[in-house]
Amino acid sequence: MNKLKLPIAFFLNLTLIFAFALPCFAEDTAYVWSNNASSIMTNANEGEKQEEINSNNLKLESASAILIEQTTGQVLYEHNPHEALRPASVTKVMSILLIMEALDSGKISLTDSIPCTENAASMGGSQIWLDPRESLTVEEMLKAICVASANDCVVAMAEYLGGSEEGFVQMMNDKAQNLGMKDTTFKNCHGLDEDGHVTSSYDIALMSKELLNNHPDITKYTTIWTDSLRDGKSELTNTNKLIRSYKGATGLKTGSTGLALYNLSASATRDDLSLIAVIMKAPSTKVRFAEAQKLLDYGFSTFSFKQFGKKDETIKTLTVTKGARSSVEAILSQNSGTLLEKGKDKKVEQNLTLEDNVSAPITSGQKLGEVSFVLDGQTLSTIDIVAKNDVERLNLFTMAKKVIYSWVDLLRS
Numbered sequence: 001m002n003k004l005k006l007p008i009a010f011f012l013n014l015t016l017i018f019a020f021a022l023p024c025f026a027e028d029t030a031y032v033w034s035n036n037a038s039s040i041m042t043n044a045n046e047g048e049k050q051e052e053i054n055s056n057n058l059k060l061e062s063a064s065a066i067l068i069e070q071t072t073g074q075v076l077y078e079h080n081p082h083e084a085l086r087p088a089s090v091t092k093v094m095s096i097l098l099i100m101e102a103l104d105s106g107k108i109s110l111t112d113s114i115p116c117t118e119n120a121a122s123m124g125g126s127q128i129w130l131d132p133r134e135s136l137t138v139e140e141m142l143k144a145i146c147v148a149s150a151n152d153c154v155v156a157m158a159e160y161l162g163g164s165e166e167g168f169v170q171m172m173n174d175k176a177q178n179l180g181m182k183d184t185t186f187k188n189c190h191g192l193d194e195d196g197h198v199t200s201s202y203d204i205a206l207m208s209k210e211l212l213n214n215h216p217d218i219t220k221y222t223t224i225w226t227d228s229l230r231d232g233k234s235e236l237t238n239t240n241k242l243i244r245s246y247k248g249a250t251g252l253k254t255g256s257t258g259l260a261l262y263n264l265s266a267s268a269t270r271d272d273l274s275l276i277a278v279i280m281k282a283p284s285t286k287v288r289f290a291e292a293q294k295l296l297d298y299g300f301s302t303f304s305f306k307q308f309g310k311k312d313e314t315i316k317t318l319t320v321t322k323g324a325r326s327s328v329e330a331i332l333s334q335n336s337g338t339l340l341e342k343g344k345d346k347k348v349e350q351n352l353t354l355e356d357n358v359s360a361p362i363t364s365g366q367k368l369g370e371v372s373f374v375l376d377g378q379t380l381s382t383i384d385i386v387a388k389n390d391v392e393r394l395n396l397f398t399m400a401k402k403v404i405y406s407w408v409d410l411l412r413s
Contacts, residue, residue, distance in 0.1 A: 058298060060291050063261075063281035064201040067295040069305070069339045070267065070274035073209050076299050081202040084183050085280045088255030089126065089149045089239075090263045091191030091199075093207050094172045095158065096145060096253075100215035102161055103138070110139040116156050119165065123151035125192055125257075128234050130156065140229055146221035147236045149254065151190040158189040165189060179206050193259045201278040208252050208265045208276050222251030222267075241289055242266050246296065252276070254288075262288035268296050273305040273339075306345050307337030315385055316354060318368065322394050323360030329388040330354060330368045336383055338373055349374040354385055362391040 060079055067077040075081075102108045114137070116130040128144050130136070130152040136144070141157050144150035155165055162168025165188070172186040176199075183200035191197070211218055225244050227236045238244070239254040248270040255263040262282040266289075268275055277295035282288035309315075313336075314329045340348070354369030369385040 058291075058294055060279075060294075061283055061287050062279045062291050065277070065279050065291065065295060066201040066205050067275060067277045067299050068205045068209065069299075069303070070209055070212055070269075070276050071305070071335075071337075072339060073206070074339055076275075076303060077295060078202070081205075082183050082200045083280075084198040084200055085263075086193060086197065086257065086260035087191055087199045087204065087280070088193075088257045088260035088263050089151075089191040090204055090253050090255035090265050090278075091186065091189065091197070092145055092149065092154055092255075093204065093211060093253050093265055094175065094186065095154050095168075095189045096142070096218060097207060097211045097215070098161065098168070098171055098175060099138070099142065099145075099157055100211065100218055104215060108138055108161070110137060110142075112138045114138060114141055114156050114160050116152065117159055120152045120155040120159065123155055123190065123192075125151045125190070126239070127152040128229065128236075136229070142221050143224065143227060144229060144236065146218070146251075146253075147224050147227060147238050149239050151192065154190050176203070176207070179203075179210055181206055191255055191257070191260075193257045201280045204263075204265050204278045204280070205276050208267065208278070212250070212252070212267055212274070212276070219250045222253070223249070240264070240266070242268075242292065246293060250274075256285065256288075264288050264292050266292040266296065268300075270300050271304065272307055272337075273300065273303060275299040302341060303339055304342050304345065305337060305339050306348070307335065309336035311335050312388070314388070315352075315371075318355065319357045320362065320391050321357055321359050323362070324392040324394050325360075325389075328358065328362055328368075328391050330385050331388045333365075333367075333384040333386045336371070338381075340375070344375065347375060352385075358387075360391045361393040362387050362389075364388065364390050 064080040064083045064085060066075065066081045068075050103110065113135045115135045116132055118132050121130050121132045126149040128148060128150045141153045144153040158165050158168035162171055168189055169186050172189065176184045176186065181199065181203035184203045185196055185198055187194040187197035223243055225238050228234055229236065240251065242249045246268060248268040250267045250269055252265045252267045260281065262285050264279045266277045275296055277292045279288050279292050282291060309332050311332055311334050313332050315332060316330050317327050318330050320326055320328050351372045351374060358368060364387055366387045367384050368387055370382045371385060372379050372382040
């Protein structure tokens with residue numbers, strides 16, 4: 001039987017070589033087409049903003065406030081957003097961000113043991129009363145910082161990661177500069193009152209967005225209502241009361257001192273829409289939570305986030321000419337969605353521009369086309385459509401490989 005297969009295989013593969021070789025000398029032809037594909041939508045540009053809303057509409061008592069959409073950073077409401085104020089323990093958002101970066105990079109692990117120094121144990125304000133002879137794991141430290149706003153724990157972590165508290169504070173300021181936090185100067189890692197230690201509601205929103213978007217695992221800790229450490233001997237209750245009372249709350253951090261008054265970075269997610277509301281210098285803790293809730297309620301009642309495609313989702317399979325493979329998948333280069341005022345989602349149009357045929361060689365991630373997001377005739381942004389895989393150009397070597405593989409498959413059958 002195999003003796004009969006070999007001449008047939010040789011003849012078939014000789015024909016295959018000619019079939020593949022001839023297109024190599026032909027010119028490629030392709031055309032560009034557009035449609036209103038309802039399955040794709042692009043990300044709104046981070047800099048795009050909704051029409052400015054009068055800050056008197058919500059009649060806030062707090063000195064400064066802002067509401068943003070978490071994914072894009074789009075500002076939905078603002079009131080004195082760049083006023084430099086004392087952040088109190090909301091400072092710890094940046095400290096937590098640096099801890100999470102160290103975890104995600106592999107510099108530390110959740111099970112690493114962190115010693116408590118005399119300096120860390122001497123911190124005032126909210127704490128879990130660490131003993132200088134005591135060590136806790138990174139996970140226990142994180143839990144104490146996120147839930148109970150423990151100053152002693154955040155200083156112990158700062159000294160471990162930065163070599164000293166001063167070294168860690170420099171890391172905080174470097175990160176703030178990197179994020180574009182122009183209203184911020186950190187003097188410590190915990191937020192106790194210190195001259196010159198200031199930030200703004202806008203900057204708090206920036207670092208909160210960075211933490212939640214790039215380190216979503218932090219919500220495992222920021223959403224804890226009650227817990228304990230030291231085999232149940234230390235009880236923890238979240239200082240953020242919205243975790244218990246507000247539907248969809250994901251965090252994030254409270255802060256208050258005699259000079260800073262009452263601050264809060266509050267985050268929540270409902271129906272794929274994630275918001276961050278920042279309140280600074282509220283006159284009381286009751287006002288702090290009420291005004292954060294008012295901002296979040298406003299956002300959820302006015303806007304919706306429509307997601308129509310995710311990163312790496314296949315849009316179309318394209319024909320490849322002159323390639324070792326006959327096709328390539330065209331995929332979205334990033335998540336595809338946008339923030340809209342409620343009721344406007346049916347007005348969304350998408351224009352897809354994509355080549356019908358592509359010529360090898362093709363590299364993974366190579367742009368093949370794009371899709372634009374249009375509302376009321378205005379293009380808000382575009383997203384690239386890229387190749388999922390490499391496709392080598394067809395040559396004698398790749399043709400020979402095809403022949404060999406087809407012979408092997410035939411003989412195995």
